[in-house]
Amino acid sequence: MNDPRPQTTSAWLSPHLTVKNVATSLIFYTQAFGFTRIENCGESDGDTILHAEMRYQAQTIMLGAEGAYDNPALAPHTSGNISPVSLYVYCHDVDALWQQALATGATAKVEPTDMFWGDRMCQLLDLDGHIWSFATHIKAT
Numbered sequence: 297m298n299d300p301r302p303q304t305t306s307a308w309l310s311p312h313l314t315v316k317n318v319a320t321s322l323i324f325y326t327q328a329f330g331f332t333r334i335e336n337c338g339e340s341d342g343d344t345i346l347h348a349e350m351r352y353q354a355q356t357i358m359l360g361a362e363g364a365y366d367n368p369a370l371a372p373h374t375s376g377n378i379s380p381v382s383l384y385v386y387c388h389d390v391d392a393l394w395q396q397a398l399a400t401g402a403t404a405k406v407e408p409t410d411m412f413w414g415d416r417m418c419q420l421l422d423l424d425g426h427i428w429s430f431a432t433h434i435k436a437t
Contacts, residue, residue: 304334305356310349311383312358313413314369315424318345321359325350325425329385329393329430330399331357352385372425382419382427390432394418410434 300310306320315321318337322345329352337348346364350357362370362388372379387393396405402418405427406419415431422428 306354307356309358311357312360313424313426314362314367314371314425315359316362316371316374318348318359320362321423322348324352324400324402325357328397328402328422329428330387330396358368376426379426382429384429384431385434387430390416390418393430394420397430 313317313321322333322337326333331350331352334349334356337345340346344361345360348359350359360367360369363373379412394408401423403421404418405421406417406429408416408418410416411431414433414435416434417429417431419427419429
C-alpha cells in the first residue's frame with residue numbers, strides 16, 4: 297500500500313493549533329521554543345497567513361488562523377477559555393528553554409521542577425494561551 301502522507305513529513309499525527317495571528321505565532325515559536333518554520337508556510341489571504349507548519353525534531357505542528365477555512369475555533373485567549381489540551385515536549389535543557397521562552401513573551405505557569413516520574417518539567421502559556429509542558433528526562437524511575 298502506498299504511504300498516504302506527503303513526502304515533506306514523517307509524522308502520522310500532527311497537532312493543529314488555532315492562533316490569532318499565524319505570522320506572529322511562527323516568530324514566537326521559533327524564538328521561544330526553538331521550532332523550525334517549514335519553508336512552505338501554506339496559504340495566505342492578502343497579508344494574513346491562514347495556515348503554516350513548523351517542525352520540532354521530526355514532528356510537525358500545524359497552525360491555523362482563527363476563522364480560516366470557515367473553522368469556528370478560537371485561540372484560548374480569544375475565547376476566554378482555558379484549553380483542555382496541552383502539549384508535552386521533551387527538550388535537551390528545560391531550564392534554558394524556560395529562560396528563553398520567558399524572555400520571548402511566554403507566561404510562566406510551573407517553574408522547572410524535578411518530578412517524581414523522572415522528568416525535570418516546566419509549564420508555559422504561549423501568546424495565544426495554549427499550554428505547553430517542556431521536560432528533560434533526568435533519572436530513571
